[in-house]
Amino acid sequence: MSHASRYHFIHSIFIFIFVLASAVAMAQDSPESPTAGGTSRPTASEVTASQQLVKLFPSPLPAQAVATAPPSFYSADTLYLYMDGGADIYALYNVQVVLHQEFRAKEVDVTVDIFDMGTLENAFGIYASERSPNYDFISIGAEGYRNQGILNFLQGRYYVKFAAFGPKADAVLDQFARELSARIGGERGLPALLQQLPTANRRPHSEQYLLKDPLGHSFLGPAYLAIYASNGKDSTLLISVGANEAEAGERLRQLSEHFRKTGRCEGAPELGNGAIRANNSFEGNVLAQSKGRYLLVLFSADNSSGAVLANALKQLR
Amino acid sequence: MSDFSRREFLAACAAAGAALKLGPFAMDALAAASGPGLSIARFKTSPQSPEAIADEARRLTREAVNGLGGMGRFINRGDTVWVKPNIGWNRQPEQAATTNPDVVATVVALCYEAGARKVIVSDNSCNTATACFARSGIQQASQKAGADCFILDERRFRKTAVNGKVLNSWDVYGDVLGVNKLINVPIVKHHGLCKATLGMKNLMGVVGGQRNRFHQDLNNTLADLAAFLRPTLVVMDAVRVLTANGPVGGNLADVKRCDTVAAGTDQVAIDAFGATLLGLKPQEIGYVVEAHNRRLGTMDFESLRPRRIEIA
Numbered sequence: 001m002s003h004a005s006r007y008h009f010i011h012s013i014f015i016f017i018f019v020l021a022s023a024v025a026m027a028q029d030s031p032e033s034p035t036a037g038g039t040s041r042p043t044a045s046e047v048t049a050s051q052q053l054v055k056l057f058p059s060p061l062p063a064q065a066v067a068t069a070p071p072s073f074y075s076a077d078t079l080y081l082y083m084d085g086g087a088d089i090y091a092l093y094n095v096q097v098v099l100h101q102e103f104r105a106k107e108v109d110v111t112v113d114i115f116d117m118g119t120l121e122n123a124f125g126i127y128a129s130e131r132s133p134n135y136d137f138i139s140i141g142a143e144g145y146r147n148q149g150i151l152n153f154l155q156g157r158y159y160v161k162f163a164a165f166g167p168k169a170d171a172v173l174d175q176f177a178r179e180l181s182a183r184i185g186g187e188r189g190l191p192a193l194l195q196q197l198p199t200a201n202r203r204p205h206s207e208q209y210l211l212k213d214p215l216g217h218s219f220l221g222p223a224y225l226a227i228y229a230s231n232g233k234d235s236t237l238l239i240s241v242g243a244n245e246a247e248a249g250e251r252l253r254q255l256s257e258h259f260r261k262t263g264r265c266e267g268a269p270e271l272g273n274g275a276i277r278a279n280n281s282f283e284g285n286v287l288a289q290s291k292g293r294y295l296l297v298l299f300s301a302d303n304s305s306g307a308v309l310a311n312a313l314k315q316l317r
Numbered sequence: 318m319s320d321f322s323r324r325e326f327l328a329a330c331a332a333a334g335a336a337l338k339l340g341p342f343a344m345d346a347l348a349a350a351s352g353p354g355l356s357i358a359r360f361k362t363s364p365q366s367p368e369a370i371a372d373e374a375r376r377l378t379r380e381a382v383n384g385l386g387g388m389g390r391f392i393n394r395g396d397t398v399w400v401k402p403n404i405g406w407n408r409q410p411e412q413a414a415t416t417n418p419d420v421v422a423t424v425v426a427l428c429y430e431a432g433a434r435k436v437i438v439s440d441n442s443c444n445t446a447t448a449c450f451a452r453s454g455i456q457q458a459s460q461k462a463g464a465d466c467f468i469l470d471e472r473r474f475r476k477t478a479v480n481g482k483v484l485n486s487w488d489v490y491g492d493v494l495g496v497n498k499l500i501n502v503p504i505v506k507h508h509g510l511c512k513a514t515l516g517m518k519n520l521m522g523v524v525g526g527q528r529n530r531f532h533q534d535l536n537n538t539l540a541d542l543a544a545f546l547r548p549t550l551v552v553m554d555a556v557r558v559l560t561a562n563g564p565v566g567g568n569l570a571d572v573k574r575c576d577t578v579a580a581g582t583d584q585v586a587i588d589a590f591g592a593t594l595l596g597l598k599p600q601e602i603g604y605v606v607e608a609h610n611r612r613l614g615t616m617d618f619e620s621l622r623p624r625r626i627e628i629a
Binding site: 086130 | 509
């Protein structure tokens with residue numbers, strides 16, 4: 001048996017053990033809990049996804065690394081065992097399966113976490129929620145960033161996080177990450193909708209994808225947002241994604257009603273039929289208009305930033 | 318009696334009264350009333366070298382505890398003490414996901430100086446425990462200070478009556494229940510779910526079971542835990558704080574130097590203070606509000622007239 005096939009055979013055994021262990025864990029008595037509920041058995045898709053994750057590791061491993069422990073796999077229900085409270089946001093973005101494994105490359109300890117988020121949008125959502133515009137961004141996958149001892153990147157449905165400790169750890173991380181990225185392959189772009197947004201005055205790396213309660217409004221989710229700077233002020237462009245044109249229209253109606261109750265709302269005919277101009281004491285000035293299945297809302301709008309919404313309406317297909 | 322001393326007298330009576338609501342680790346009422354409730358030590362500068370930062374952490378910890386009257390106020394000769402830092406994550410001290418090891422070691426040393434018979438340092442880690450204990454530096458530092466630092470044994474969690482609002486019972490580490498005093502040593506961090514993880518959140522490290530269920534009603538479960546455990550003392554590490562992507566952290570860009578250590582007997586007040594170091598108002602932290610409403614302490618930490626110590 002070749003080294004590569006032995007490696008994958010061993011990982012297949014560990015996936016089987018993961019399934020079995022999860023089933024045993026579900027059968028154990030659990031202590032009294034504040035609310036009712038339990039964890040689910042791994043589904044067939046989770047098992048398949050686990051197998052796919054294992055295949056992403058190149059063989060031989062980069063930087064002469066060797067695994068120091070078998071991989072661990074986590075689902076949305078069990079990720080708390082690894083991340084405790086840090087797991088909740090991954091569950092919010094519908095994490096499918098997580099592979100966690102530790103390696104040793106000469107004197108460097110490497111930890112790899114591969115999050116299968118199911119879709120590029122959800123992977124971008126969690127990736128963007130953790131990045132900050134002042135990070136040191138690098139060209140890997142769709143996008144990535146690094147700092148001493150860490151390297152995280154987004155590629156397709158995967159969010160990959162590396163940590164390393166030891167001399168020349170960053171060089172090991174770079175090699176490992178790039179070889180893993182090559183194995184993942186596929187599309188290396190950000191969600192398509194982001195490319196339709198105006199680029200002028202947009203703050204780099206400010207884009208986000210929010211599934212739940214974007215900017216405090218449950219009816220607007222899911223939504224993308226991006227920050228625009230104009231005359232020293234920031235405004236936020238939010239694109240709420242509806243299922244269809246009717247849903248986008250309904251969201252505009254709800255937004256109008258919200259501002260009528262909390263402040264002021266009137267028509268903005270310069271942006272087309274149905275567009276609104278609104279404000280209240282806590283959200284400031286707002287412009288909004290729907291187009292197809294999208295509702296576009298510009299928060300903290302002023303005279304100069306209003307052009308952002310107009311341009312976005314033109315560019316959005 | 319002057320107005321000033323009358324106020325102090327009344328405050329001491331209130332503290333004594335509060336101390337009479339004893340948890341298993343409470344100091345005696347006289348000790349509770351004999352000093353301030355909150356002490357905040359801060360370096361005016363931010364030293365850069367690892368040695369200087371370690372020295373800063375040690376000095377701040379001593380000053381903060383001395384600001385309360387010294388460890389002898391809390392630890393009696395012969396006490397067995399559980400020191401509960403955050404050893405949850407496979408992270409280095411610079412990444413501010415785990416408690417500063419020099420803060421922990423200094424707390425251990427202070428306990429022994431006060432006459433403790435035995436000091437235990439441990440936590441129920443989230444990542445692989447052996448990696449967490451080693452990488453955080455806490456195992457080495459606390460053992461060097463004479464502590465018994467060990468990884469928890471899953472088999473020693475015991476179903477324990479908590480008698481809380483939502484937690485009737487939960488798995489608590491048996492050995493914790495057998496000590497005289499509990500010193501909570503959290504680090505100030507952002508938390509993706511509850512905005513901040515501070516002292517009361519750090520107490521989750523003495524419980525087992527399916528801790529994700531805490532997150533379904535975090536405010537009440539943490540308040541229940543805080544009411545049940547009532548640590549003797551909280552020493553809050555804010556030498557470095559994690560400002561984003563907590564509790565796991567990892568990115569040095571998310572770490573900010575605050576060069577501060579606080580010590581207090583009011584676990585709500587010290588959490589309220591810790592929240593401000595993250596730019597948050599105490600009332601933004603749900604479990605702090607809940608604990609305040611249950612009168613486990615006060616969110617208005619300034620009302621305790623904290624002793625502030627600035628070190629040049």
